[in-house]
Amino acid sequence: MxxxxxxxxxxxxxxxxxxxxxxxxxxxxxxxxxxxxxxxxxxxxxxxxxxxxxxxxxxxxxxxxxxxxxxxxxxxxxxxxxxxxxxxxxxxxxxxxxxxxxxxxxxxxxxxxxxxxxxxxxxxxxxxxxxxxxxxxxxxxxxxxxxxxxxxxxxxxxxxxxxxxxxxxxxxxxxxxxxxxxxxxxxxxxxxxxxxxxxDWCSLTKNNDNYEKTLHSLKQDLSNNVNKYIDNDNHVLTTLSGGLDSRLIACLLKRQNVNITALNFSQHQTQDLYCATAFAKSQKIELDVIRVNDTQAKTIEDRLGEHWLNGKHPDHPKVTRPRLAWSGNGGSVGLGVIYYSDEVYEAALTQEPEHLADAYLSQQFAYIPKSIIHNADKMQARLKANIVTSLKEFGDIPLEKAYYLFLLLNDQHHHLAIPFDKVDEYQMDFCLPFYSWKVLRHVLSQPTSQVRKHRFYHDFLRYAFPEALDSPWQAYPGHVPCLLPKEGIDQWQIKRPKQFKPTKVYHIFTQLMTSQHKQLVNLASFSAVALLHASGIKSYNDKLKVIENMLKW
Missing domain, CATH: 3.60.20.10 (Aminohydrolase, N-terminal nucleophile (Ntn) domain)
Known part of the structure; x- marks a missing residue:
């Protein structure tokens, strides 16, 4: 870092x-x-x-x-x-x-x-x-x-x-x-x-490669990328969840014949833990499980920094570059093409950016709460207009591919902003093979209908890394399913602990009162929201999250 x-x-x-x-x-x-x-x-x-x-x-x-x-x-x-x-x-x-x-x-x-x-x-x-x-x-x-x-x-x-x-x-x-x-x-x-x-990202959409050739070339490009990141390492640190992204990273590392220390941050008795453990066992990877109460409360990068940096882990001295960790970040959007629901896809096929912007905002539940934000309607209209402008920047390429680029160059552009901003706190960096244009170009070379919902991703794994699919994994709802039997609670059905406890609500409220950003907030309405939520009378997680993000920086 x-x-x-x-x-x-x-x-x-x-x-x-x-x-x-x-x-x-x-x-x-x-x-x-x-x-x-x-x-x-x-x-x-x-x-x-x-x-x-x-x-x-x-x-x-x-x-x-x-x-x-x-x-x-x-x-x-x-x-x-x-x-x-x-x-x-x-x-x-x-x-x-x-x-x-x-x-x-x-x-x-x-x-x-x-x-x-x-x-x-x-x-x-x-x-x-x-x-x-x-x-x-x-x-x-x-x-x-x-x-x-x-x-x-x-x-x-x-x-x-x-x-x-x-x-x-x-x-x-x-x-x-x-x-x-x-x-x-x-x-x-x-x-x-x-x-x-x-x-020029748009130029990469002009390629229409043969499917088999694309799978082969993707394997080569991923392997070359990993080889450069590894350099002379003989022992590496990686995270391993129950999903496919970290699993593919582990497969790539195994093929490089390096020793692997893998960390898993899971809740007890979940499918995520079961799938990660099953894969680690099948690949003879030693997995260290760190139990957490809420997997969504912090990023993997946050948890890794907190758990690993103190140097007390027994494998810390063994890792060649102990402040460098491998990450599957970018795989779900880049190869799995998530955030692309049927409604969004149908809107993209109309080739009307305004229609697509509406579908995207609906998919993301990206609405400015009128009850607590002044001029919410006007700002919501501005938000939509900015998304439309962003989509139009990709010129005459099909809107369904422009939307994929929109995700890469906006959502993924800022995806690691907070961990990278905490450089002095964690003093770690990450090997990020999925954030390579040479990898992502292969997704852009195929029809969008072929790459959505992990279709292309699964075809690639079956072709290049079949061992990744030999044990159960956690699949995204509505995407290519995992038909292998698995035990534990589905992570998509886990009820999160109370996201905003009274002490956190109080912290947000007092922080808002001393912030210049309070000019945007209807303070009387937000005071009522904070009081009702903190008292347990009604849940306002969505509104509190908006205010929390306003105060993030």
Whole structure:
């Protein structure tokens, strides 16, 4: 895990900008325990902190250039070699070859030009803002928020996050802070700031490959990706649930002949635990089960960081790179094509973005509650309009494929934003094979009817990794079912513990009262909601979740 922060002013940094630099140093001093490199040029201050999860700090300084990156571009197995390559050949063609999850900063001391770039999916983005003629940037959203600069509420961005769980366009909670979009490079110079889309996702929809060839090529691309991530590791850490994504990761690792430490976070007597245990036994993988009360309360990344980072696990010394974990994130959307109900698919086939936007909002229950939010109808209309605009950005490709790209470049773009923002808390990073354009292009090459609801995913597993289907798994409702017998409670039928306990409701209420975001809330109505819910008279989880997301950042 790593992060970088910088401030650039083409005409030269001043005392006004020193305030920002000193504020960053003060904030960073509270948490920093990694390797840090910093440079202070006339026009640029750049600090790069790396917990060396992938290996040595990826930082380069020559007579003419300064460059650093977070994540791994996966041009090769060695990310420091990748950094050298990208610094020497900083072109759209070379950036397009990168299939990993990464973000890079590069400064040319001779021309006084700053370059920033994120991966094709924007899973490792950077955030930026302007202050006193300077351009400020960081891979950590919360760092910019905590600089103490004036910030005003971005109503559109906040409501996108509150209802969808992610932002559209470059939106964030604040008008002054922007999030770079996927597959984008930015250049800052004396001429100003320009942004260029270097990666063309739409072009990947033009391929119509033979089905058998596609399955074979996907196997090759996944294996190549995993091989680069592994590098010289002989013992790795991964999570293993009862689903297919982590199972496929385990199969890929087994074929690489590495030792595996697998962790499972499940509730007692559930099918998720039964399926994970059955698969681990069939593949002779030692599985460590950590019992939890609510699998939805925290992300796997959160749980992994909390459980593993203290170094007390007996396998911790055995893992070659103990701060690096394998993750099946991205598999369900990327290969399984979830969030694509029959209603959404039928709407997409009409080729009418407005119709599709309505179906998507209904599927996600993404509605702004009128009883507690001022001007909810107006903001709901704006939310729909932004989704329609996002869908239209994909041009003339069929709407059913545009919708799949919409999910990748919005939902998945922000999917790991919170774990990556907690870089200082967990100091871990992740190998993410499913977030590779070389993997996802194979889904785009097939008709949407063939890939929805795990159809393509299952065909691929039967073709390339049949051992993944030899023991029972947890299937998504309405998707290709698992017909093998299994025991325990279906995870989709588990009644969650009370999501918002009185203490949490009180915390949300008091936090709202001191937040500038309260201007959007009907405080009298929300007070009643909070009181009734905390008293157990009526459940208002949906409304409380909206307010919680509004206050997330």
């Amino acid at each position: 790593a992060k970088f922060f910088g401030i650039y002013c083409a005409s030269g940094l001043t005392q006004h900008h020193d305030f920002i630099i000193n504020k960053f140093k003060a904030e960073d001093a509270k948490v920093n325990s990694g390797t840090i490199n910093e440079v202070h040029e006339q026009a640029l201050y750049l600090a790069s902190l790396d917990y060396e999860t992938f290996g040595p700090h990826a930082f380069l300084q020559t007579d003419s250039h300064i460059a650093t990156l977070v994540g791994h571009p996966l041009l090769s197995a060695n990310r420091n070699n990748d950094l050298n390559t990208l610094n020497s050949h900083y072109t759209n063609a070379m950036l397009t070859e990168c299939e990993g999850v990464f973000c890079m900063a590069r400064y040319n001391k001779v021309t006084n030009v700053l370059n920033l770039v994120t991966d094709s999916l924007g899973v490792r983005p950077f955030y930026y803002m302007y202050y006193e003629g300077a351009f400020i940037f960081s891979t950590q959203y919360s760092l910019l928020k905590n600089l103490g600069l004036p910030l005003t509420c971005n109503h559109e961005g906040m409501m996108e996050y509150a209802t969808l769980g992610y932002y559209l366009f470059e939106n964030t909670h604040y008008n002054e802070i922007s999030c770079i979009r996927p597959g984008t490079r930015l250049e800052a110079s004396s001429s100003g700031v320009t942004k260029t889309q270097y990666f």
